[in-house]
Amino acid sequence: MPRFSACLLALFILLCSPLLSTWSHADQGFASWVENFYQQEARPVGISRQTFDSVFSRVTAPEPVVLKKAKYQPEFTTEIWDYLDMRLTPLAVSRGQKMARKYSHTLQKIETQFGVSRFVVLAIWSMESNYGAVLSNKSRLHYVPTALATLAYQDKRRARFARKQLIAVLQMVQAGEVQPQQLVGSWAGAMGHTQFIPSSYRAYAVSLDKRGGSDIWNSVPDALASAANLLHKNGWQTGRTWGYEVMSPGNGELYRDKSMALGEWSQKGFRRSAHRQFPHLEERAFLKLPGGGNNPGFLVIKNFSVLKRYNNSDYYALAVGLLADRIAGFRGMQQKWILPLGALSLEERYESQRLLRSHGYYAGTIDGNLGRGSRDAIRRFQQVRGLKDTGIANKDILTLLRKARK
Incomplete structure (x- = not known):
């Protein structure tokens, strides 16, 4: 009898919810999930009914396209040479250099305040939103609470992540940091020029001009400063690079992902391309061989790991590092990838x-x-x-x- 009463109580709460009219033509299972999410997860951490309803009033049903996009993540489904070719294009480099000139004052301020290279910040901007161009493509944008609720409800692999981000969204709104209508972003809940997920927004978003909340959707200075703050707070080493392209002595696979001082790597026959020297022989570095032992290798240092705090992918961190170098005016990779039969250059x-x-x-x-x-x-x-x-x-x-x- 008590169990039956509990079920009736849950049904009564759902029927009395201000969101009931929203679900008249929607997935009733999803409607129940939304109400349970409020009662079991949002309410216990202090989210008011008013805040919850203001955010979820537009969440009318799961969004199938979100699940479709979730199945394709290029960092995990693309070969490294294709991944880099798509991101280190001449257009990406030239636009980055143009933005470096356009926002030189802002970038100087960011370097001074956070100690992060302007070229790294620009490379992240390119990678995340194509220097903001993605934000004008409405077909690629989603109402973030709907996208996250879809993942939480239907994607078992990402459900825990999505619930955590939904709570962060609700906290953002309740704290007055954003308005619900601002909450547009990617299928995974990433928002603004530098694609912050809600928990990252709460932890790292800053306003460079100190005028109030961080507007990463419309303010380029706020978005770039927030990206730099994320790297800074996660241990970015000012004045240091991310790593070095190296030529393997032929037995590179034996040392994949191993860590040694750069001086030790040099003694084992690993050389920088173009006959350059390692500047800090005492610095420890990991060997990355993203294309296999016969392909170019990279000795990566602390800042490479910090870049992975933005996106936990070797491909991503490598692309940011290489693109940053190109925007700064340095030469690109010196070695060629050994492409599979039929692949395009x-x-x-x-x-x-x-x-x-x-x-x-x-x-x-x-x-x-x-x-x-x-x-x-x-x-x-x-x-x-x-x-x-x-x-x-x-x-x-x-x-x-x-x-x-x-």
């Missing part, structure tokens, strides 16, 4: 996009980044040719595109 990626455009299949930017638009164009080309529509670019597809031109 960066130059061939550009050519593929140009040919797809000339044949009327592609209308996007020619940037070497074979993202969703390019893959859809390849699928359309394959369908017309009677091929399996994989959307995957390779040398066979490039050969067919070249022949179609004639």
